[in-house]
Amino acid sequence: MLPTDMGQKKKSCSLMRFKMITSRNKIKIAVGLSGGVDSSVAAVLLKEKGYDLIGVTMEIFDGCGELKEIGRHGCYGPGETEDVETAARICKRLDIPYYTFDLKEAYRKHVIGYFKREYLLGRTPNPCVVCNQRIKFGFLLKKAIEKGVDFQFFATGHYAKLTKTGGRFLLKKAEDRSKDQTYFLYRLTRKQLSRTLFPLGEYTKAKVRKIARSMELETAYGAESQDFVARNDYAVLFNEEEVKSGDIVDENLNLLGRHRGIIHYTIGQRRGLGIASDRPLYVTKIDTENNRIVVGDRENLFSKGLIAKDLNLVAIDRLDRQHKIGAKIRLNHQEIPATLFPHGNDRAKILFNTPQMSVAPGQSAVFYRGDTVLGGGIIERALRSN
Numbered sequence: 001m002l003p004t005d006m007g008q009k010k011k012s013c014s015l016m017r018f019k020m021i022t023s024r025n026k027i028k029i030a031v032g033l034s035g036g037v038d039s040s041v042a043a044v045l046l047k048e049k050g051y052d053l054i055g056v057t058m059e060i061f062d063g064c065g066e067l068k069e070i071g072r073h074g075c076y077g078p079g080e081t082e083d084v085e086t087a088a089r090i091c092k093r094l095d096i097p098y099y100t101f102d103l104k105e106a107y108r109k110h111v112i113g114y115f116k117r118e119y120l121l122g123r124t125p126n127p128c129v130v131c132n133q134r135i136k137f138g139f140l141l142k143k144a145i146e147k148g149v150d151f152q153f154f155a156t157g158h159y160a161k162l163t164k165t166g167g168r169f170l171l172k173k174a175e176d177r178s179k180d181q182t183y184f185l186y187r188l189t190r191k192q193l194s195r196t197l198f199p200l201g202e203y204t205k206a207k208v209r210k211i212a213r214s215m216e217l218e219t220a221y222g223a224e225s226q227d228f229v230a231r232n233d234y235a236v237l238f239n240e241e242e243v244k245s246g247d248i249v250d251e252n253l254n255l256l257g258r259h260r261g262i263i264h265y266t267i268g269q270r271r272g273l274g275i276a277s278d279r280p281l282y283v284t285k286i287d288t289e290n291n292r293i294v295v296g297d298r299e300n301l302f303s304k305g306l307i308a309k310d311l312n313l314v315a316i317d318r319l320d321r322q323h324k325i326g327a328k329i330r331l332n333h334q335e336i337p338a339t340l341f342p343h344g345n346d347r348a349k350i351l352f353n354t355p356q357m358s359v360a361p362g363q364s365a366v367f368y369r370g371d372t373v374l375g376g377g378i379i380e381r382a383l384r385s386n
Contacts, residue, residue, distance in 0.1 A: 028052040029197065030144060030151040032136060033090065033098075035083030037219040038157030040090045041208045042199040044215055046155060047094050054151055055091040055098040057084055058140045060107035064236060074229040075131070076107070086218060093217075101143040103135060110134045115228075116237060119263040122286035123362025126184075126331075127228050133187040137196065153197050160185055161201035161371075162193060169193040171314050173371040176204040183331050186366045186376040187312045238263055246291035248275055251284065251300065259293045262286055268301055268358025282358075302385045303359040305351040307343060308377030315374045319348055326368040327352065329359055329379065340367050340374070348377055355385045 031043045033055045047053055061080040084100055091098035111131050118125035141154055158181045159174035169190060174180040188196070200208060212220035228234060235243065243261035250256055257275035259265065264272070269283040273295065282301055285294035306329070313319060319342045327338040327350050336352055343349040350365060359382035366376035 026052070027153065028054065028151040029153045029155050030054045030056050030141070030149060031096075032140065032154065032156045033057050033087035034157070035086040035219070036157065037212050037217070037222050038159075038200060038208060040087075040157075040217050040219045041203075041211050041215075042155055042157040043090065043094060043096070044211065044217070045199045046197075047096065053094070053096040054149055055087060055094075055096055056140065056144055056149070057087050057098075057100045058103045058107075058135065059084065059100050060103050060111075060135070062104040062108055074227045074232070075128075076112070076229045090217065090219070099144065099147070099149060101140060101147070103139050103143065106139045107131070107135055110139075112237060115234070116242070118362045119238075120242060120288070121362075122262060122288040124266045124360040125362050126364050128184045129187055129364050132184055133189075133192075137188055137192045153195050155197040155199055157200055158185060158198050159200050159203075159205075160198045162196065162198055168315070171373040172201075173368075173373075174198075174200070175202050179205045182368075182373050183328055183364065183366050186314065186364065186373050188314075189312070190314070193314070235261075235263060244291060246293070248273065248293045248295060250281075251294060251296045256281075256295065262288060262291065262293065265293050267360040298357075301357045302355040303352070303357075303382035304355050304385045305338070305349060305383040306359050306365060307380045307383065308348045308350065308365045309346060309380045311346055311348055311375055311377040313375035315369065315372050319375075323367070323369065323374065325350075325374060326370075328366045328368070329356065330363050335368060338367075347380070349383075351383075 029046055029051050031039065031046065031053055033039045033043065034057070043053060043055065059080065061076055061078060088098050111127050111134070114130050115125045115127045137154065159176055159179040160182050161172040161174060163170045163172060171182055171185060171188070171193060173182055209220060229237070243263055245258050245260055247255055248257040248259050265283050265286060267283055267286070270280060273281060275281065280298065281295040282298055283293055284296040284300045287294055311319065323340040325338055325340045326335040328335045336354065336356060338350050338352045341349040359379060361379050361381055363379050364376050365379050367374045
């Protein structure tokens with residue numbers, strides 16, 4: 001949702017004429033730029049509408065010496081320098097001011113710290129959810145305001161939609177369902193949503209790349225995805241004392257082998273266990289108290305539901321009755337029919353219509369009503385089917 005009618009026909013334009021565009025209104029928008037195609041096209045679309053834009057980027061990499069940039073970039077990694085340079089060049093071509101803000105300390109504390117704590121407690125964290133709420137839509141904007149950057153809205157290249165109904169801002173799925181990022185955004189508060197814009201909500205990824213190519217943006221042919229850390233090598237975030245080998249046992253506690261440290265395992269994992277067996281085995285439990293990985297048969301992974309804590313409700317004020325919902329229990333999980341129930345203080349119970357595999361504590365469960373995000377919470381525990 002943009003401050004003016006999104007339904008008007010999009011005009012074609014070229015970067016050559018952007019310098020001649022004058023603001024048709026006084027609305028100032030800070031655009032979060034990552035150096036990728038999505039955020040740069042979001043800036044192009046807003047610039048074309050004549051808004052006053054300011055490009056902003058957060059610097060989060062604090063020089064972890066063990067992290068090498070080989071292959072795909074990571075959100076956290078030495079490739080950040082290249083991303084910042086790319087974002088700066090995009091802003092220069094669009095003739096808009098550009099600022100970077102040092103958020104290394106906040107990121108280390110609120111994202112890296114959280115990520116490590118969760119893994120060491122045997123849970124599966126989701127750093128992107130925390131980063132969006134605390135860093136990108138939190139500390140970044142706070143730091144920009146402290147430094148005197150004047151803006152009314154914050155725009156990003158996320159694939160999501162916002163609508164306003166009866167004074168409430170609703171978070172909705174993107175037009176391109178294959179790229180929808182509402183799962184990562186469900187923890188945004190109503191205040192954060194009220195000043196946020198998602199210019200790509202009505203676009204498909206293919207259309208975004210087409211726009212980037214037509215504008216001859218250098219981001220048009222960039223890599224499709226980013227890992228949390230460079231090469232997804234998050235083990236370098238832990239020291240030797242934090243990563244200790246231990247036993248791999250079956251559900252009867254029979255010793256089957258040794259693991260490399262519990263941070264390398266998650267519920268439902270089958271590959272990389274390093275044990276011989278005459279049948280497929282999966283991680284069914286991470287026993288942090290005894291530093292053990294428990295494995296079992298596939299049928300032991302199914303759950304009839306889950307308990308979620310630390311709720312963030314978006315489309316409803318309180319959870320005081322049951323709701324028929326679509327539930328998503330991890331990013332790449334297909335949304336499935338379920339029933340949502342209140343379950344004590346700041347908790348919810350979700351019962352699936354059909355049992356689901358690999359419900360991992362620490363991940364987020366997001367509840368939908370149609371294309372609208374009702375809310376979500378952190379998975380506390382699975383409700384086993386057997």
